Amino acid sequence: MLIVLNGNEKEFEDGLTIFQVLQQLDLHPQRVAVEVNREIVKRDRFTEHLLQDGDVVEILQFVGGG
């Protein structure tokens, strides 16, 4: 499946959950917020939310700021 991840198209195998995609990207699920098609997905749903071909996914984290 092709996902638009933070503005860039990226290919993943079909049928992955958000949790699995985060693992593949080497991202800590406790340290990110995830939006799929502009809707926030709560952390406790990462392991059950299946991503679909064409999903627009935003993954955000904390960075330095004032």
Add this chain to the structure above:
Amino acid sequence: MTQDNALHDEPLKIGDITLHSRLIVGTGKYKSFEETERALEESGTEMVTVALRRVDLGADDHLLNHIDPKKYIVLPNTAGCYNAEDAIRVCQLGREVSQSSLVKLEVLGDPDTLLPDPIETLKALEILVKDGFTVMTYTSDDPVLAKRLEEAGATTVMPAGAPIGSGQGILNENNIRIILERANVPIIVDAGVGAASDVTRAFELGCDAVLLNTGIAGAKDPIRMARAMKYAARAGRDSYLAGRIPKKLYATASSPQLDF
């Protein structure tokens, strides 16, 4: 009363959070995460601000590796937002990462002045409060607006001393004093601090806390400046609590003037 009790200061309450340090320190603009970590440590802060951005997939280190959640309360900001809608989205996303309803709302007017947009700020605040957020609200030093934000449910009102990153100190002490006189929520000077004396002055005026970032991170020696800010906060706060002498036109001798 023991001496320790005599020198006691009430901790600062922000929502259900209790802070003993009255400095809130930003984590932006440091040369490295190691420098960030050391500056925060030296400042004595217990609350640090962070921004929310897209993940950097190539990064081999992460800010949160250097911020011990047992030592610091993480305060997500809405930096980079120029309207209420974006700011609300960033608050909602920040809540997912921090798993806390505490946010710093800043909605700016334009990227040159970085001055707060009062209308969008108030609009965002009203919605965030309804959504259960604890909102520490950045604003200009306008006393009328500060009161409106308090009435709309801001947990703290945070007037700028001067524009963000400008290092000009507190430009309008009279406005800060009016805000303080009429406030029923903690007032935190946020932005504009350039030197330790600016922090001291904010506390002498009666501010409850100071939030700063560039004043430390942009100094030639950020670690030493972090320490200076810590002492400045304590000095200013004690000076305020101790109650300064009134300013007078004529001299008052310190030594006895009779019986030579």
